Amino acid sequence: MEHNEEGCSYTWSEVLLKTCEAAAQLRTIGKVTVRETTLKKIGIKQVKYGVLDKHFEVKRFALLEMIKVVVPPIWSLEMKTAMTVAYNHLVEAIKEEMNSLP
Numbered sequence: 001m002e003h004n005e006e007g008c009s010y011t012w013s014e015v016l017l018k019t020c021e022a023a024a025q026l027r028t029i030g031k032v033t034v035r036e037t038t039l040k041k042i043g044i045k046q047v048k049y050g051v052l053d054k055h056f057e058v059k060r061f062a063l064l065e066m067i068k069v070v071v072p073p074i075w076s077l078e079m080k081t082a083m084t085v086a087y088n089h090l091v092e093a094i095k096e097e098m099n100s101l102p
């Protein structure tokens with residue numbers, strides 16, 4: 001899946017932000033909620049570009065590796081687990097949205 005530099009960095013920061021938001025929500029309210037319009041927007045783009053299950057797996061791995069390399073001081077096993085759980089919740093919501101699109 002190819003993007004230009006701009007599209008790529010935008011998407012990465014969005015994914016990181018959304019995953020952090022999801023982790024914070026899990027901590028405070030015990031579940032992940034994403035605004036319906038936001039979810040729809042993301043779902044439409046992912047379907048348009050043909051994002052598949054395996055891409056979400058690769059992105060999760062890359063996201064975690066990126067955090068490890070870019071911000072080593074905050075890296076820990078607990079943090080990795082928390083981000084993995086949060087990311088998986090997010091992906092579930094996105095996939096549900098993708099499947100419900102016409």
Ligand code: HEM
Pocket residue numbers: 001003007008011014015018019041042045046049051055056057059087090091094
């Ligand atoms: C939790 C996982 C993910 C989140 C939160 C996420 C979030 C987003 C957001 C917010 C956008 C911008 C939507 C818009 O412009 O309206 C986007 C676009 C996009 N995403 Fe994702 N995404 C995720 C996973 C993936 C994966 C696994 C791939 C494929 C490897 C992917 C590929 C793309 C592409 C190609 C775009 C369009 C970029 C552009 O318009 O330049 N995303 N994503």
